[in-house]
Amino acid sequence: MQFPEELYYTREHEWLKRIGEKEAVVGITDFAQSQLGDIVYVDIPSVGQRVEAGTVFGTIEAVKTVSDLYMPVTGTILEKNPVLESHPEKVNESPYEEGWMIRIEIEKPEQLETLLRAEAYRTLVG
Amino acid sequence: MLKVTPLLEKHRELGAHLTAFGGWEMPLRYKSELAEHHAVRQQAGLFDLSHMGEFLVRGPKAAEFLQSVLTNDLAKLTPGRAQYTFLLNPQGGIIDDLILYQLESELFLLVVNAANTTRDREWLRENLPPTGVSLQDISEETVLIALSGPASTDLLGMHTDRTAIEAMPYYSCQKLSVAGMEVLVATTGYTGEWTYELFVRKEYGPQLWAILQAERGSLKASPAGLAARNTLRLEMGYLLCGTDIDESTTPLEAGAGWAVKLEKGDFIGRSALQAQKQEGLRRKLVGLLSESARVLPRNAMPLLNEKGEEIGRITSGSLGPTLQRGIALGYLPPTYQLGDTVYISIRGQLTPLRITRPPFVSETSLTQRLKARL
Numbered sequence: 001m002q003f004p005e006e007l008y009y010t011r012e013h014e015w016l017k018r019i020g021e022k023e024a025v026v027g028i029t030d031f032a033q034s035q036l037g038d039i040v041y042v043d044i045p046s047v048g049q050r051v052e053a054g055t056v057f058g059t060i061e062a063v064k065t066v067s068d069l070y071m072p073v074t075g076t077i078l079e080k081n082p083v084l085e086s087h088p089e090k091v092n093e094s095p096y097e098e099g100w101m102i103r104i105e106i107e108k109p110e111q112l113e114t115l116l117r118a119e120a121y122r123t124l125v126g
Numbered sequence: 127m128l129k130v131t132p133l134l135e136k137h138r139e140l141g142a143h144l145t146a147f148g149g150w151e152m153p154l155r156y157k158s159e160l161a162e163h164h165a166v167r168q169q170a171g172l173f174d175l176s177h178m179g180e181f182l183v184r185g186p187k188a189a190e191f192l193q194s195v196l197t198n199d200l201a202k203l204t205p206g207r208a209q210y211t212f213l214l215n216p217q218g219g220i221i222d223d224l225i226l227y228q229l230e231s232e233l234f235l236l237v238v239n240a241a242n243t244t245r246d247r248e249w250l251r252e253n254l255p256p257t258g259v260s261l262q263d264i265s266e267e268t269v270l271i272a273l274s275g276p277a278s279t280d281l282l283g284m285h286t287d288r289t290a291i292e293a294m295p296y297y298s299c300q301k302l303s304v305a306g307m308e309v310l311v312a313t314t315g316y317t318g319e320w321t322y323e324l325f326v327r328k329e330y331g332p333q334l335w336a337i338l339q340a341e342r343g344s345l346k347a348s349p350a351g352l353a354a355r356n357t358l359r360l361e362m363g364y365l366l367c368g369t370d371i372d373e374s375t376t377p378l379e380a381g382a383g384w385a386v387k388l389e390k391g392d393f394i395g396r397s398a399l400q401a402q403k404q405e406g407l408r409r410k411l412v413g414l415l416s417e418s419a420r421v422l423p424r425n426a427m428p429l430l431n432e433k434g435e436e437i438g439r440i441t442s443g444s445l446g447p448t449l450q451r452g453i454a455l456g457y458l459p460p461t462y463q464l465g466d467t468v469y470i471s472i473r474g475q476l477t478p479l480r481i482t483r484p485p486f487v488s489e490t491s492l493t494q495r496l497k498a499r500l
Contacts, residue, residue, distance in 0.1 A: 034143065037154075037159050041422070
């Protein structure tokens, strides 16, 4: 199980990677994908919208279950990963790279401090 | 405390994702349940079913006893044949669905669901006549491995008398030597593909698994977990006890009246089923199909009419990996007909499902073999 050091994590098993002063990419963790099993559909209807931290920005359908996706910090969804439309299995195969879900503009960078770092997340799911 | 399959080490070596199921720790998936599902439909899969319960019922009154507690007609069985049947409570509710194998004239094997093993055993013991029948629970000494798929005969045939297994009819069983081990081979299954279910003493289990799992040129049996087993059975519309059926549902409501023989004489639950038949059903189990892989019905979702009013409930729902559409079983009032549309709420929207008659997948190695024998 991988927990890259440079990422921020939520208790709901999303990760956030900062890619600039106000931008970040969000996905679900290796642990989350392994618990869900094969992902068959990722639904993100909220592109272009401002979404509050801790609220739902989409849903992810596995063979057996459906789960909500939670926004790690308040921000605007700039883009969703177009590859997932036809290749949702990328979330299983490459949860931190090709399986990313959304790119966002962070409203308050100081909210990042409320998120978990790799070591704390590893302990949470360990 | 979970019971442990004798094959646990094999599953660990394969990197299985384990889950608690029916009181046992069993493989849910090895890597991808979709890949495992397709492997079974296209070539072969290997399942550890050691969690299932097995009872031996023996004695001069064994047949008479089983006839009085099970719904199907034992008189139609002969040694070496099997039948699907139900254990009912006096109200006609389903305690368990099981497979009954007749091994000898006075010896039967019952294979029951893991979660119900204790309940079934106690229920059978309570109803046992004072003499003439013995009941032995061999669940913990028995490993059950299923080899399922179009290549199952080719794969098993490498290790046993191929002519003998090729001659086996559907729902039959016989003792054979497989790689030198004494195995009860049965042609029952739960995937819709042609399947061999192999019962072996637990000390031989790991060896049997290793032999069957070894690749043979381009042929291989892929280890498959409970997640794939569930999508495979759901594509066939097979019932899952505890999910689609339980003590609050009857075989008639579940569309399994074919395994109930009311005319065979008295059995526990018979009068309740007769009354239900006369009064008419208030609900029946149906198959439900969505329009795409983006509309996935889920267990316990309410079924709605076009006004959004609840009219029934889904019992099992999932992606059907072969069809790439949502498939489900659920209960509806009998006024709903094949081809009618009902609805579920998906992401806040009323989304249609069409009522169909399972199986959802109709061309398999099982149906081919059955047709070839006609």
